[in-house]
Amino acid sequence: LFMFVLTNAVTAIFCSCADEFANRDITTIVDDQLKRKKQYVKSVYAVFSDMDKNRDDVVSKAEFLGKLNDPRLLEFAKSLDIDPMDLEQFFDIVSEWGKIDVDLDTFVDGCMRLRGAARSMDIYELLMKQNLLGKEMSCLQRQTYATHKLLGSWEPAPRRMMFHGRWRV
Numbered sequence: 001l002f003m004f005v006l007t008n009a010v011t012a013i014f015c016s017c018a019d020e021f022a023n024r025d026i027t028t029i030v031d032d033q034l035k036r037k038k039q040y041v042k043s044v045y046a047v048f049s050d051m052d053k054n055r056d057d058v059v060s061k062a063e064f065l066g067k068l069n070d071p072r073l074l075e076f077a078k079s080l081d082i083d084p085m086d087l088e089q090f091f092d093i094v095s096e097w098g099k100i101d102v103d104l105d106t107f108v109d110g111c112m113r114l115r116g117a118a119r120s121m122d123i124y125e126l127l128m129k130q131n132l133l134g135k136e137m138s139c140l141q142r143q144t145y146a147t148h149k150l151l152g153s154w155e156p157a158p159r160r161m162m163f164h165g166r167w168r169v
Helices: 002-051 061-066 071-079 084-094 104-114 118-151
Strands: 161-163 166-168
Touching: 002 061, 002 071, 002 104, 061 084, 071 084, 084 104, 084 118, 104 118
Parallel strands: none
Antiparallel strands: 161 166
């Protein structure tokens, strides 16, 4: 009985120490991640501020292109695993192909989402283009419907499907 009690006590002490060590380790990992995130946000903000020449809290495509060969921007891109050759594509994606100026939140979001290999950037660009095409198709469909309705010739076309290489109504 004494050995059983002693074994249980030693096991309890071991488990308690292991649990305390694991909790300290998790806390350290979380603290390290938070520190890295703060440093990352600081560096993003520094790059963004450097690009924002007129201090209006947005970066236009012209401002971005003006800094395209800046060593700080190139080093920043390198830290995000973005090839310097893809920087203009990166800005086109976050600025909806230069249609909008980019604010800090959009820039940070783009940096977070598009960091990594160029494949991620290419996929994200395809998704944006697909969304744009979907919007354009919906607009075209509404215009076509309205035109046909005005002409009084609106009858939905029969759905055609392909079966074994042949179109069927």
